[in-house]
Amino acid sequence: MVAKVVTIVSGKGGVGKTTTAANIAVALASRGLKVTCVDGDIGLRNLDVVLGLENRIVYDLVDVTEGRCRLRQAMIRDKRLPELYLIPAAQTRDKTAVSPSDMVRLCDELRQEVDWIIIDSPAGIERGFKNAIAAADRVLVMTNPEVSAVRDADRVIGLLDAEEKGPAALIINRLDPAMVKRGDMLSVADVIDLLAIELIGIIPEDENVIVATNKGQPLALDGKSKAGLAFQNIARRLMGEQVPFMDLDSQNLFQRLLGRK
């Protein structure tokens, strides 16, 4: 096995990197692939709670890079999907505890064990971001259809080009089709036009995301919700499948038929 390393970045915080990393990993693992996700946000770990694995942490990423445990010992196995693993971030250390070359070494070892490695980058463009992209074969840039998130995404895309980690692919998260329709939200076409990179996913605004995170059960486990389906589609596109983008207008059509504006 020689895994592909995919890193999720955004620049701005709070756009949905961790939720997306968790759900892409779950979606890939639910297709029978062996997946390890790595929480790159040292000091502010969260991938463990989103995946519902927070009570099972013994060793973390820094324990591996500093030689206190073997790689295998830090890989927490998910009970729902036996091919899904998590390497959690250290909570009581900071980003400087790991270097980009540590990440490259760790991923080189992991590559032999699994099919996919999904790395959740911290917000920002400093050390944590550089660590997270160091080993990446593919970088996915997340944004929301908002001015500040799009601006930060553009900055990150420029940095990825400079580090020769491009071309990155874009995920637009929390799109509200009704707001786009009434001209109060940037559309997918607007964002693509501004950022001029390839699109790999559109995730609609969906309350189920918060419900799923509350329970520690990633949405992509069932794939019935709109957002869950969107995560499944991103996973399939990563695997090389041609998957058409969801028609997010269907709900509006339904509302129009009911006579609601």
Added chain:
Amino acid sequence: MAFLFGRRKSANSAKERLQLVLIHDRTDLSPVELESLKDDLIQTISRHIDIDPMAVTIRVAQDGRSQRLVADIPLRSVGRRRGHETGRAAG
């Protein structure tokens, strides 16, 4: 005019504002610096050829993720200038 079309859509404002911000973020060139570049350009070119400084425009154009500096510098035609001189001579 705006009242004819109702409220201006906020998404359009967002896009237009972002277009300008991204150009300056990507080039590290502020509107003030661009204006000073324009003045330098006018000075330099004027030493060689007669131009109309008021008609010069300079902007950063987008082509995918790459930028180019586009300057439009209308030349004063030699024929018209001669005309002026003749006029002055006659007056």
